[in-house]
Amino acid sequence: MEDISLHILDIAENSIRADAKTVEITITRDFEQDLLRIEVIDDGRGMDAATLARVRDPFFTTKHKKTGLGIPFLFQAAELTGGQVTVDSGPGKGTRVTATFHWGHVDRPPIGSMAETILTLIAGHPDREYIYEEREGNRVFRLDTREIKNDLENVPINTPEVLAAIRKMLKEQIKFEM
C-alpha cells in the first residue's frame, strides 16, 4: 500500500463485506505523543475468537482464496514506525480496528487522499452509512452521510452531481494529505 488512506479503504471494504451498515473512520493527530491514530469501527457481523486470533496471519482468510494480506499489511506499516494495531471484534458486535503510527518516523507512509477513499466508499456502496472525522489540535472535520442523505431527501447520494459536490467539499475541508 502506498499510503494510509489506501489501508483505510481496504479495512472499510472489509467492513462492507462483513455486512456493516455503518462504517466510522476517525483520524487523529496527537501532537503530545507525536502519533497518528486511525480507527475504523463497523457494525458488521464481527469475528469469533478463533478468527480474531489469526487476523494477522497472511495465510489465513475467511474468503475462498489462499491469502489475507490487508490486515497484515496494516500491522507491518504501523509497526515499522514503532506504532501498533489492535483489532477488537466479536460475533454480532462489529469490529474496531485501531492503528497508531509515529508521526515523525521516517517510515511513516503519507496519509494520501482521504477524499478519494471516502468518495470510493460512498460511490461503491451508497446504501451504507459513513462517518468520517479528522482531528488535529483544535481542528475537527466531520462528514456524516446520514445527514447528507437527510438533506437530499429522495435524491440518491451516488448521483454524479451529488458525488461532485461531496468531492468539492472534501477537497476543501480535508487537511490530512501529507
Next chain:
Amino acid sequence: MAKLTIADLKKIKEEYHANQALREGGFRVKITVHMGTCGIAAGARTIMNTVMEELAKSDKKDIAITTSGCAGLCSQEPMATIELAGEPPVKYIALTEEKMRKIFTEHVMGGKPVKEFALVQGHETTY
C-alpha cells in the same frame, strides 16, 4: 459537521427530478471495480475515480457503479467488470486510467467491448 450548501442541494434536487422523468427505469450498465487488497494496492481507487469522472462527464443516468472484492486474479489487478443489460459481463484486466477511459467510451457508452483489454466474457464467482 461539514454540510453541502442549501443552494447546492436545491440545484441538485431540481436537476435530479427533471432528469427522473426521462429515465426508463433500471440501469443499462453496471460497472464493478474490484476493490480487494490486491486491487487497492495495484491502483483500483484511481480506476474508480476515473469511472466517476467519466460518468459525471457522460451525463448518463442509467449507469450503476459498485465495488467488489478480490476476483482471484491478483496479478492482473486493477480489474473491472462491465455488464450491459442482457449481455454477459466482460472482465477487464491490468487497467490504467487511459484504458478505463477507452472502455468507458467504447463499451459502456458505445456498447462494443474493448477486446484487447478484456480477459474473458462470462460469469464467475467473486469473493
